[in-house]
Amino acid sequence: xxxxxxxxxxxxxxxxxxxxxxxxxxMIATYLATQDTGxxxxxxxxxxxxVFPLELDVTSEDSAGKAANIVKEKFHQVxxxxxxxxxxxxxxxxxxxxxxxxxxxMLRKTVEVNTFGPAIVLKYFMPLVYAAKGSPCVxxxxxxxxxxxxxxxxxxxxxxxxxxxxxxxxxxVNYLRAVPxxxxxxxxxxxxxxxxxxxxxxxxxxxxxxxxxxxxxxxKGKVDPKLDIPFxxxxxxxxxx
Numbered sequence: 001x002x003x004x005x006x007x008x009x010x011x012x013x014x015x016x017x018x019x020x021x022x023x024x025x026x027m028i029a030t031y032l033a034t035q036d037t038g039x040x041x042x043x044x045x046x047x048x049x050x051v052f053p054l055e056l057d058v059t060s061e062d063s064a065g066k067a068a069n070i071v072k073e074k075f076h077q078v079x080x081x082x083x084x085x086x087x088x089x090x091x092x093x094x095x096x097x098x099x100x101x102x103x104x105x106m107l108r109k110t111v112e113v114n115t116f117g118p119a120i121v122l123k124y125f126m127p128l129v130y131a132a133k134g135s136p137c138v139x140x141x142x143x144x145x146x147x148x149x150x151x152x153x154x155x156x157x158x159x160x161x162x163x164x165x166x167x168x169x170x171x172x173v174n175y176l177r178a179v180p181x182x183x184x185x186x187x188x189x190x191x192x193x194x195x196x197x198x199x200x201x202x203x204x205x206x207x208x209x210x211x212x213x214x215x216x217x218x219x220k221g222k223v224d225p226k227l228d229i230p231f232x233x234x235x236x237x238x239x240x241x
Contacts, residue, residue: 001020001025001026001079001080001219001220002025002026002028002075002077002078002079002080002132003016003020003025003026003027003028003078003079003080003081003082003219004027004028004030004071004078004080004081004082004125005017005020005027005028005029005030005082005084006030006056006058006081006082006083006084006085006117006121007030007031007032007058007084007085007086008027008029008030008031008040008053008084009029009031009032009035009036009037009039009040010035010036010039010040010197011195011197011208012084012141012192012195012197012208012211012212013029013082013084013085014029014039014040014043014208015208015209015211015212016082016084016212016215016216017029017040017043017051018043018212019209019212019213019216020050020216021043021047021050021051023216023220024050025050026049026050026052026075027050027051027052028052028054028071028075028078029043029044029051029052029053029054030053030054030055030056030058030067030085031053031054031055031056032055032056032057032085033055033057037053040053041053052074054067054070054071055067056121058083058085058113058116058117058118058120058121059112059113059116059117059120060120061120061123061124064120064121064123064124064125065124067124068124068125068127068128071125071128072127072128075128076128076131077128077129077131077132077133078125078128078129078131078132078136079129079132079134079136079137080129080136080137080138080139080219081121081122081125081126081129081137081138081139082139082141082215082219083117083118083121083122083138083139083140083141084141085113085117086113086114086117086141087109087110087113087114088110088155088158089106089109089110089157089158090106090154090155090156090157090158091154091155092152092154092155093154094154094155095153095154098153098154098156102156102157103157106157107156107157107160110157110158110160110161111157111160111161111164113161114158114161114162114164114165115161115162115164115165115168118140118165118168118169119168122138122172126138129185130182130185134184135184135185135186135221136184136185136186137185137186137187137188137218137219138172138185138186138187138188139187139188139190139215139218139219140165140168140169140187140188140189140190141190141192142162142165142166142169142189142190142191142231143158143159143162143191143192144191144233144239145158145159145162145163146159146162146163146164146165146166146189146231146241147163147239147240147241148163148241149240165189166189166231166241169187169188169189169230169231170189170229170231172187173187173230186221186224187230188218188225188230188231188232189230189231189232190215190218190231190232190233190234191231191232191233191234191239192208192211192215192233192234193205193206193210193211193233193234194206195207195208195211196208210234211234214233214234214235214236215234217236218232218234218236223235223236224236225237225238229241
C-alpha cells in the first residue's frame with residue numbers, strides 16, 4: 001500500500017512509518033521543516049525504496065498543493081491518508097477560568113492545525129485517494145477530547161479543535177456515502193489512546209507502538225468497523241460522542 005502520514009517525524013507518526021516499512025508498504029512521511037527530522041531521515045536513508053520524506057505544513061494551502069503535485073507525479077495514487085499532525089499547547093492542570101483567561105491566539109493556532117489541517121490536506125490529496133483501487137482509507141486522528149460530555153473542562157482549545165475535526169470527518173463521511181463511486185472509501189475519526197509521546201506523556205497509558213499496530217489493523221481491513229458515526233479508538237471500538 002501507499003500510505004501518507006502527516007506529522008511523521010516523531011511520536012505516533014514516526015511509529016506508523018516504521019511499522020509500514022516492516023510490513024512492506026510505501027510510506028509518504030510528511031514533516032514540518034522547523035521540527036527535528038533526524039530520526040525520520042535516518043529511516044528514509046535505511047529504506048530509500050519505502051520511505052519518502054515530504055515537507056508539508058498542514059496549515060498552508062500552498063504547501064499542501066505543492067506536496068500533492070509531487071506525490072501525484074511520483075505515485076499517481078494514495079491508498080491511505082493518516083491525518084496525524086496535531087498540537088496540544090495546554091495542560092490538564094491549567095484549570096483557571098478558561099473563559100476569562102483563554103489565550104485566543106493559542107485557540108486560533110490549535111484550531112488552525114487540528115481542525116483546518118486535515119481539511120487542507122484532504123482538499124489536495126483526496127483526488128489521489130479517489131484514484132486508488134480496492135478500499136482506500138482516510139484516518140483523521142482526533143481525540144476523546146472531542147466529545148460533548150459533561151465534566152472535565154480543561155484543555156478547552158484542544159477539545160474545541162478535536163470536536164471540530166470530528167464534525168468535519170462526519171460531514172465527509174456523509175458525502176462519500178451519498179456518492180456511489182466513493183462508497184468504497186473507508187473514513188474514520190480515531191482516538192489513538194493516551195500515548196507516551198511528546199504531546200501525550202502527561203496522561204500516558206500506552207506506548208505509541210500499540211496504537212500504531214491498531215491503526216494498521218484498521219488500514220489493512222483486519223479490523224473494519226462499520227458504524228454510522230465512525231468515531232473509534234485505535235482498537236476499532238466505538239467512542240462516545
